[in-house]
Structures are given as C-alpha cells and as structure tokens.
Amino acid sequence: MSLRQWWPRARPIPGRPAGGFIAVEPSEWFEIATDVASVGGRLITLWVTPRTGTPIATVHAAYQVDGGVLVAELAIGDASFHYRGLETLYPVAARLQRAAADLTGVRSDSPDQRPWLRHAAWSPADAPLRSDPAYGDPGAVAIDDYAFVRVAGDGVHEIAVGPVHAGIIEPGHFRFSVVGEKVLRLEERLGYVHKGLARRFTDLPAVEGHRLAARASGDSAVAYSWAYCQALEALAGTAVPARAQWLRGAFLELERMQNHLGDLGALGNDAGFAFGLAQFSRLKEELCRVMAREIGARYLLDAVVPGGVARDVPDEAASRLLVEVRRIAGRARELHRIYDDHAGVRDRFAGAGAVDHELAQRLGLTGFAGRASAQAADLRVDLPCAPYHVVAPRIAVRRDGDVAARVAVRFEELEESSRLVVALLSELPPGGHLAAVGVPPADASAIGLIEGWRGPVFVALETAPEGRVRRCHLHDPSWQNWPVLEHAIIGNIVPDFPLINKSFNLSYSGHDG
Amino acid sequence: MTPLAATTQLLEIVGAALAAPAFLGWVNQCRAWLQNRRAPSLMQPYRGLRKLLNKDAILATNASPLFRAAPYVVFATMLVAAAIIPSMGTGLPMSTAADGIALVGLLATARVFLSLAAMDVGTAFGTLGARREMMVGFLAEPALLMVLFVAAMLSRTTSLPLIAETLAGQAPALYPSLAFTAVAFLLVMLAENARLPIDNPATHLELTMIHEAMILEYSARHLALMEWAAALKLFNYACIGFALFVPWGAGNEASGPIGLLLAVPLLAIKLAIAGAALALLEILSAKLRVFRAPEFLATAFLLAVLGLLVHLLLET
Numbered sequence: 001m002s003l004r005q006w007w008p009r010a011r012p013i014p015g016r017p018a019g020g021f022i023a024v025e026p027s028e029w030f031e032i033a034t035d036v037a038s039v040g041g042r043l044i045t046l047w048v049t050p051r052t053g054t055p056i057a058t059v060h061a062a063y064q065v066d067g068g069v070l071v072a073e074l075a076i077g078d079a080s081f082h083y084r085g086l087e088t089l090y091p092v093a094a095r096l097q098r099a100a101a102d103l104t105g106v107r108s109d110s111p112d113q114r115p116w117l118r119h120a121a122w123s124p125a126d127a128p129l130r131s132d133p134a135y136g137d138p139g140a141v142a143i144d145d146y147a148f149v150r151v152a153g154d155g156v157h158e159i160a161v162g163p164v165h166a167g168i169i170e171p172g173h174f175r176f177s178v179v180g181e182k183v184l185r186l187e188e189r190l191g192y193v194h195k196g197l198a199r200r201f202t203d204l205p206a207v208e209g210h211r212l213a214a215r216a217s218g219d220s221a222v223a224y225s226w227a228y229c230q231a232l233e234a235l236a237g238t239a240v241p242a243r244a245q246w247l248r249g250a251f252l253e254l255e256r257m258q259n260h261l262g263d264l265g266a267l268g269n270d271a272g273f274a275f276g277l278a279q280f281s282r283l284k285e286e287l288c289r290v291m292a293r294e295i296g297a298r299y300l301l302d303a304v305v306p307g308g309v310a311r312d313v314p315d316e317a318a319s320r321l322l323v324e325v326r327r328i329a330g331r332a333r334e335l336h337r338i339y340d341d342h343a344g345v346r347d348r349f350a351g352a353g354a355v356d357h358e359l360a361q362r363l364g365l366t367g368f369a370g371r372a373s374a375q376a377a378d379l380r381v382d383l384p385c386a387p388y389h390v391v392a393p394r395i396a397v398r399r400d401g402d403v404a405a406r407v408a409v410r411f412e413e414l415e416e417s418s419r420l421v422v423a424l425l426s427e428l429p430p431g432g433h434l435a436a437v438g439v440p441p442a443d444a445s446a447i448g449l450i451e452g453w454r455g456p457v458f459v460a461l462e463t464a465p466e467g468r469v470r471r472c473h474l475h476d477p478s479w480q481n482w483p484v485l486e487h488a489i490i491g492n493i494v495p496d497f498p499l500i501n502k503s504f505n506l507s508y509s510g511h512d513g
Numbered sequence: 514m515t516p517l518a519a520t521t522q523l524l525e526i527v528g529a530a531l532a533a534p535a536f537l538g539w540v541n542q543c544r545a546w547l548q549n550r551r552a553p554s555l556m557q558p559y560r561g562l563r564k565l566l567n568k569d570a571i572l573a574t575n576a577s578p579l580f581r582a583a584p585y586v587v588f589a590t591m592l593v594a595a596a597i598i599p600s601m602g603t604g605l606p607m608s609t610a611a612d613g614i615a616l617v618g619l620l621a622t623a624r625v626f627l628s629l630a631a632m633d634v635g636t637a638f639g640t641l642g643a644r645r646e647m648m649v650g651f652l653a654e655p656a657l658l659m660v661l662f663v664a665a666m667l668s669r670t671t672s673l674p675l676i677a678e679t680l681a682g683q684a685p686a687l688y689p690s691l692a693f694t695a696v697a698f699l700l701v702m703l704a705e706n707a708r709l710p711i712d713n714p715a716t717h718l719e720l721t722m723i724h725e726a727m728i729l730e731y732s733a734r735h736l737a738l739m740e741w742a743a744a745l746k747l748f749n750y751a752c753i754g755f756a757l758f759v760p761w762g763a764g765n766e767a768s769g770p771i772g773l774l775l776a777v778p779l780l781a782i783k784l785a786i787a788g789a790a791l792a793l794l795e796i797l798s799a800k801l802r803v804f805r806a807p808e809f810l811a812t813a814f815l816l817a818v819l820g821l822l823v824h825l826l827l828e829t
Contacts, residue, residue: 159637159720166729167717181803270721272713272800278548344710344799494641495721495803 003035003065010070015234016385017449019068029074030084033061041065042364043090044449044458045475048076048100050130057106059083060473061093062447062458068383069447071460076106085110091363092480099191099513103129103198114147117191117512128199129471151177151185159494163192170508174497181493186486193512201472206232206440206463207306209472213459214301216474217510222248222255223452224459224474224510225304230385230448231461232306235440242429244308245386250424251300251309253417254291256453257325258284258299260414261332263505267407268339270499271348279335283328290324308434318425325425329418336411349404353488353500356401363487366480367455369504372409373401379451391423403503413453439467454478454507476510514606521602521764521773528777529595533748534558534741536784543792544715558744565737573634573730583630584731584738590623591745600752601776602764603674612671613661616753617654620705623742624650631727638719642726645803649704649711649723652810657701659817660694663824664757667691673756681760690828693820695758700813702750704806707743709795711806721800751787752780759783 010020024032033043044062051057055075063070074083085108086093097108098116105127107113118124120143122133151158156179163171173189197216201209213228214221226248233240261284268276288298294317297303303310313321339345355365360373370377378395380388396412398405440463448459455477464470485504489497538555545552554560572581594616596607611619628646631639665671667688668679704711707724716722719729728739756763762780764773801809 159641161637161720166719268799270718272709272716272798274544274548274715275796278550282549342799344801347805348799348802493803497720498718 003039003041003067003070006032006035006070007067013069013071013234014444014446016230017069017379017383017447019070019447021071021073021445023073023075026074026081026083029059029061029072030086032070032072033063033086033089036063036065036070037089039065041070042366043086043093044069044456045460045473045479046086046093046096046100047460047471047473047475048104048106048129049462049471049473050104050106050127054078057104059100059106060460061086062460062475064383064456069449071447079105082107082109084108087112091483095483096479103127105130115144115191117194119143119191119194121194128196129202146189148175148187148189149185153179155179156184163189172508176489176494176497178494181495183489183492183494183497186489186497188482188486190482190508191512193509195509195513197474197513198472201469202464204469206235206461206467206469207437209461209469210304210306211302213472213474214304216513217476217478217507218299218301219259219507220255220452220454220457220476220510221299221301222251222304223450223457225302226252227448227450227457227459228461228472228474229304229306230450231446231459232440232448233437234446235444235461235463236306236438238307238435238437240308240386241432241435242386243312243431244433244435246424246428247309247313247433248304249387249391250313250421251295251303252450252452253420253424254287254325255300256417257328257414257421258287259453259505260410260417261287261328263502264332264335264339264407264410264414266505267349267403267499267502268345270502271345273342273345276335276339276345280332283331283335286324287328290321294318294321305434306437308432310434312433313425313428315428318428322422322425325418325421329415332411332414339407339411346404348496348499349407350402352403352496353492353503354400354402355484355488357399359487360401360484363484364480365484367451367477368396368409368413368453369406369481369484370455371396372398372405374399379449379456383449385450387424391420393417393420403500406503442466443470452477454505455480474510474513476507478506478508478511481506482511515604515766517766517770517773518602518604518606520770521604522596522606524773524777525598525600525602525605526592526596529600529745529748529752530592530741532784533744534562536748536751536788537744539785539788540747540792543789544795547792547796558740562737562741565732565740566734568733570733570735572732575634576730577633579626580630580633580730581735583626583633584735584742586626587623588738588742588745590619590626591742591749594619594749595745595752597673598749598752599674599677599756599760599763601780602773603678604764604766605674608672608674613665613673613676614658614671616673617658617661620657620746621650621654623746627727627739631730634730636730638722638726638729641720642723642729645723646727649806649810652807653701653704653813656697656810656814656817657705659814659821660698660701660757663690663694663817663820666821666824667828673753677756677760677763678765680757681763688824688828690820690824691758693816693823695754697813697816697820698754698757700809700816702754703794704810704813706747706750708791710798710801711809713800748784751784754787755780755783 013019057076059074101107102118120141126133159176161174171192175187177185210225210228214225265277265280292298357374442465445462458475460473462471538558542552628643631643668676712723764776
C-alpha cells in the first residue's frame, strides 16, 4: 500500500511544514500507520485532545513522510473504547500512549498499561487535562509500586540510581540489572519533572504561548519558541519579515553551538579528562558573553516571539558577533585535534554505547544521535523552512553509532553551525524584525516543526474562541531517544553509563512536559 | 630513647597529620592552574574538615558498630603508618615495631575496614565501590611488596628508616633496579590513592566512583576522618617514595637537631615538586575503563619484578 489513497482526504496544514490532517475511522487508524511504515515514514508524536460532549476525545498521530507531515485524527466515542496501540510499528508510541492515558484517561489497547508521567501527583481516576485533580495534598495519593521488569539468574543484581543523583542534574530513575560490572538490562523511569505544561497552555492566550513553550526544555528554547510561533503565525496569517527569519536561523544555530560546546567539554570530563571541560567551558562562556554584548542575552530564552524576533541585531553588531563565532569555531577545531590525538580519551569513546543503524532505524533514533547511527535525517534539509531553503546545512553522518561517532557528529555540527551563523549574519536582509500578529481564529489547528540541537521539536496548536489555546502539544526528540539509551548500554560496563548518557544528553524536562 | 629520637617521632606523627591536607590542597591547586582555572586556597581542605567536624553526624538506621568504628580505625592506621615512614628523620623509635612488610599490612587493614564499612549499610554504590577497591587492592599490594623487596635487598633490611639511611649513606650511584621500581611505585601510588587514571577524585558520577562511592554514606566527623585519612594516605605514599628513591636529607642521630631542622623545609620542597608532578600527570591522562586497571597494575608488578631481576643479575 502507499500513501496515495490518503492524501486526497487530507485538510492541508496551514503554513509550514507542508502536509495535512486526516480524520480516520477506527478501522483505518492502524491501516494508515502501516502504510506510513511501509514507505519508511516515522511517527513523530502521538497525543490526545479531550473534548466536551461526544466524541469525548481525539487521538492524533503525527507522521513524517516524504511529502511532509501527515496527522491522523481518530475520534473516540466513549471512555471504554481503547484505540489500537501503535507500539508494534513504532516503539516510541508505547510511552507516548501511556503518557496520553495519564493526562486524559484515553487508553490504547497496548498490553503495557503502567503509568508513565503520573507518579503520585494525581490519582489514577483523575486526568489533569479533563478534570480538576485535587493537587497540593502530598500523600493523598499512594505512590504505586511501579513494576520494573526483573532479570533473574545466577549473580544478577540490581542497581537503582536516582531520581536524586550525586551531581546537580535533572531527576530520573535508572534501574540496572547487572552481573559484576556488565549491564544486562536498563529500565528508565521518568516523569519526575512533569510540570503540567499541557494544562497550563489551556489558560493562556495563544499569542503568549511561545514563552511557556520556550520553558519546556531550556536548552532548546529557540527551537521550542520558533516551532510554537510557526504554528501560531500560520493560524493568524502573519507574514514574518525576512530579516526576522534570518535572525531566527542564526539564533537556532547559536543555540546548537552553545549546547555542543557545553556537552563536548562535559564528555571530556566524564572520561576523566578535565582539560577538555575547562577549555570548552571557557569557549562556551566566551560565546555567551559575546551574545550578551551583541544580542543582549547570554542564552536566547524568549528571543523568538510571534511575528519575528524580540529585538533586532543591527548590522554592525552582527558583524562583530560573526568575527567572534569564527574565532570560537577555530579554537574548537584545535580542541577537536586534541580529543582525536589523546589515546586515553579515544579509548574511552570508541566502541562505547554503540547503536547500529538497524536498531536506530527500528527504534526511530532521531536528531544528531540518529545521524551518528547512519540516520541521515535533518529537518533543515528534508522539510526546510526559511531561511534554510537558502542556506542549507551539510548533514554530518557517521555509521558506527558509538560515543566516538556522536562526538564526531557534534564536532562537525559545531563547525557547520558556525558557518551557517556567519552566512546568515553577514547577509541579513534589510527591513523590520517584527510583524504584528492578529488574533488566531477559533477551532483551527496548525503544526510547528523545527530541528533543534537535539533533534526535531514538534508543536501542535489548536485554538479555542477568543484567541485562546484549546490544546497545545509539545514533543521533545528525547521521547524517541530515551528508549534507545536503554539498548545502547546493554553489554557495556556500569561505569561507562555516565559517558554514554552524556553523549546523548537527553532532556528530562522536555520529555516530562 | 634519646630526646632527639622522641622529638623526631612526635614531629613525624603530628607533622603528617597537619601537613597532609595541605599537600592535598597543593595538588588540587596545581590541577586548577594547569586547567586555566583559578585555584582554591591551600587552606581549603582544612576548611572542609572544620565544616564537617562542626556538623551533626547522620547514620543510616541499619548501620552497625563497624560502620561507626571504621573511620577511627582507618585514620589511626594511617597515623601509625606515618609513624614508621622516615619522612623527616630516620631515628624513629616506633620503627622497630613494624617494618616495610608490616606497613603493607597496615594499609591492607585500612582497606579491609573501609570496604567492610562501605558494604555495611547495603547501598548499591557502597558495594560497587568496595568491590572495585578490592580488585585494585589485591593487584596493587603484590606490586608494592615487590618494590619494597628490591629496596630491602639493596640495603639488607626491611626496616624503612634503615633502608632510607643505607640508601642515603651510599655514594650517589644509579641503581637500574631502583629506576624500574620507581616507575612501578608511581603506578601503585596512583591506583592506591584513587587518582587518575584509575579513579577520578573530582567526579560526581556515582556509577564511576571507587573511593568516593565507599564513603558516600558517611557524614560529619566520620566523613572528616575518612577524608583526612585519604589525605594522610597520599602523604604517606609520597614519603615512602622519598624514603626509597630520594632518601637524602632526612635527619638522624649523627646530624643532630640541626639535621632535623633542615629536614623539615627539605621535605616541604620534595612534597611541592611531587605534588606538582602528580597534578601534571593527572591532567595529561584520561580515566581508564575499570577493566583496564588490572593491565595497569600488572605493568606495575612486572616492572617491580624486572627491578628485582636486574638487581639479582647485575648488582650482586
């Protein structure tokens, strides 16, 4: 089967990315998923929108295919109906379905019905997106005994790590089953930083939602706020000035540089090579300072706003900035040589946490980690929005899928992003940096999709009357990559886990929502 | 016992206890400078100890008396070790009680108590650390013994002060056997003191720790004693190294009080150089995978055996 039979039924997605919404019958829900899988498409995300009256809810599944984004929408008649789970075709769906059930009470027929985002903040009978759970009374809801998969055998024992760690990092629980130092199985338990973003969105006017979206995962603030603005601007019919588009592109690449600089240092440190951390921290700090001087912000939180960017970067400031960016990229190149030449560092990186390309394909590994396992996908090239149709990046791809490959891809992307920043800033189109944004119409839907530094960031926005948000679903690429980490560690030794984990550096906050 | 011997003995014990944190602080300072960072003060380890000593100790509910006793045992063991290592003078009355081989036993006692205490509370990390510590320990001990044997055969005694005096008293000559054992000793010292490339003293990653994982459950005065003992251990190892490989300048009966007075600044200079070299070594290396540690220590053992063979074949 192909997708040809579905496209004619689609309502086009307004603005970017190209694609359509398709209302499907329960019998067609799995059929369209199968068809997408057969042409090599991937499931981006799955979410549920509760409705008042009948149907009681809509289940949405967003797929990325060659022609753009296809969103299948299934109306749920009553709460006893369990829609068909997609986890057999797309493993990432398993946790998305459990999360959707926690938030809305709408369940799939998947055998795994354990909670995912719900710990003890609300009771299993409640659904924060549907009713008003009794918050604020800790201890009112019993903490359920989460059933981890047990590994039995001679000499097998469990190591439980987190959610509180020895370092100052985000909370997440990892359950290792090990023999000696060798890891047989890892099971993750996340959801500790669920902040109720989806529910908070329903209290907000749509034109203010970008600020909340930016806070989903602070390290991807530009990607999130841009994706949100993309959806909002499509609904409101806003024409974003060219200068603002160019600046958004530059901001996104600067954010990518900041994250790669920080992580490359941390990776050196996790291999016991403190020199790397000191040098990369310094470079990142230099970048932060020059950004503070020329853009007015060390980090680009709330830099992207509906209609354009929060403040203009004058041409003189832009040219000063790009000189610094060039210099920092040059210094990073020197450090790349040092990492490559250091036998101890190379020994730790090579072969650790390998994800081969079949596994990456099957689990839908995405973003730079996917590109390190031969998944040559990058939204900036595959579904380019302005300014990437003019300045296209060269995609960095490796095949080995180990820590060394992820480090190599990061180094290459750092270099490439600096090239893009220079290209964008040196040819900033003249004109304004901000357009007026009208009130979006009611009952309309749009999509935002941006390649953040970690991978594709997805936003689905549905409006209510008076320019308010009915449902805003944010999707972090970490959803795809967290399950892959469980596979990457198998057969490695326990003390290599922090290094492997850092090489992915997945978001807890963005994932938990 | 002459008054000079008693003074030397007392100075060795008190001096080691007081100077050990400064030595650790100096290594940390050098590490920071080599990383282009601003360095913490030399007093930082003392401030850390004072902070910990002023806190209320918290114990796990299922901690046994062993868990509470271990810090005192470990600290006392390190003090006794300091008493028999000739760091400032060789006329040590206590050295007749224990020779070099007993010293290895003393260090092993500390290790056993530390590991037992780590497993006592039953957390995953303590057990993990204890397991790794024992692996490192049983590989490092024979190498350290071998090193001491070579020195003992050169000087025909196993008493550390006598070894130092004999080696210092001979005409300065290059012993090939000592060159081999010096490298072996350096490798053992890095492994035994939880330094890079075997363990990372600065890490916050609980899954990769060895020494730090064992003391995770300790707090307040217990933790202070454990950290002080770790600093003492590093100091002791440095002094063993000086006694075997740069024994010149330690005071003795012949040089009198002046000799002892001169030995103190000389030791400070030796420590400063050794600390800087240790920091440089650490900066240049990355941490080895845990399973590479046996290779590292096997190399140490092999070098020490080579030293012994060279001594037997060439120097007798």
